[in-house]
Amino acid sequence: MASHPRDRPADALEVLRRLGAAGHDAGIAAPWAPPPIGRERELDGLRTPSGSGVRYVVGPSGAGKSHMVRELLTRALLAGRDARLVAFPTPDAELGSRLVSYFRGADHAWPFVARGGRTDALLVLDDLHEAPQELVEALDAWRCRPRRSRQPEVVATARAAPDGAEVLALGPLDDDAFAELCGALGIEDVAEIANGRAQRRTAARDGS
Numbered sequence: 001m002a003s004h005p006r007d008r009p010a011d012a013l014e015v016l017r018r019l020g021a022a023g024h025d026a027g028i029a030a031p032w033a034p035p036p037i038g039r040e041r042e043l044d045g046l047r048t049p050s051g052s053g054v055r056y057v058v059g060p061s062g063a064g065k066s067h068m069v070r071e072l073l074t075r076a077l078l079a080g081r082d083a084r085l086v087a088f089p090t091p092d093a094e095l096g097s098r099l100v101s102y103f104r105g106a107d108h109a110w111p112f113v114a115r116g117g118r119t120d121a122l123l124v125l126d127d128l129h130e131a132p133q134e135l136v137e138a139l140d141a142w143r144c145r146p147r148r149s150r151q152p153e154v155v156a157t158a159r160a161a162p163d164g165a166e167v168l169a170l171g172p173l174d175d176d177a178f179a180e181l182c183g184a185l186g187i188e189d190v191a192e193i194a195n196g197r198a199q200r201r202t203a204a205r206d207g208s
Contacts, residue, residue, distance in 0.1 A: 036071055037184060038177025039064065042168055046072050046155060054143035054154045056128075056161035059170030065157040068170065069124045072155060076122045082114050083122040088130035096135055103138035110152075121152035128158040140165075 036043065046055065046068070057065045066087075076083035090096060094111075101109035114121060128136060139154065140162045161167045182188070 036064065036067060037180050038173040039068060039071075039170075042068060042170065043071060045168060047075065050153055050166055051147075052143045052166055053147045053151055054139065054156070055166045055168060057155065057157045057168045057170060058159065058161050060172075063170040063172065065170055066126050069126060069155055069157055073122070073124050081120055081122055082112070083124070084112050085124045085126065087126040088128060090131075096132055100132070100135050100138045103135070103142040105142075123152045123154045125154060125156040128156040129160075 046057070057069060059065055070085070073083050073085055086095065086099070098109045098111040102111070112121070125131065125139075128139070139156070143154075143162075143165065
């Protein structure tokens, strides 16, 4: 570890970014962690190329949208990909403004510095419904334009997606996956597991 705090990674994401960059440059395969329980298919889907360049991950509160996109982000970083996370609401008004300008067509407004000339950047926007409306609308307009080379791929979590958008809808875990998750958390009480299943079904039905 560097002796001076200013020379150390700012956060855990920066640690992953540096590890991924070093591994990519050395030709070392990234050490993948197991996918989230019950979400293997969804995670694989998010890792495939997007036709429009923008995907929306939607689902009821507590379905695991934020956890899913953070798993995607972690894998991208460890693979040496230039991946960024912006969670809303964000106190950085300038960042939001620059993203609006970028999505409106001002390429120079991209607020991040690319690493090593790579052209497969990933931008994760978490809780997009908490973002300024002008950013939500700018992103929607950007996804409808013809995609060009060197443009980033965007994955956004939201309560709903625009008409015609690429969407990954997360529902409640099935019973087997839920039981596996409970076991991983040390919950073995049958009544408690059954109560959890009932709550998940109610949340899915109510859309809460």
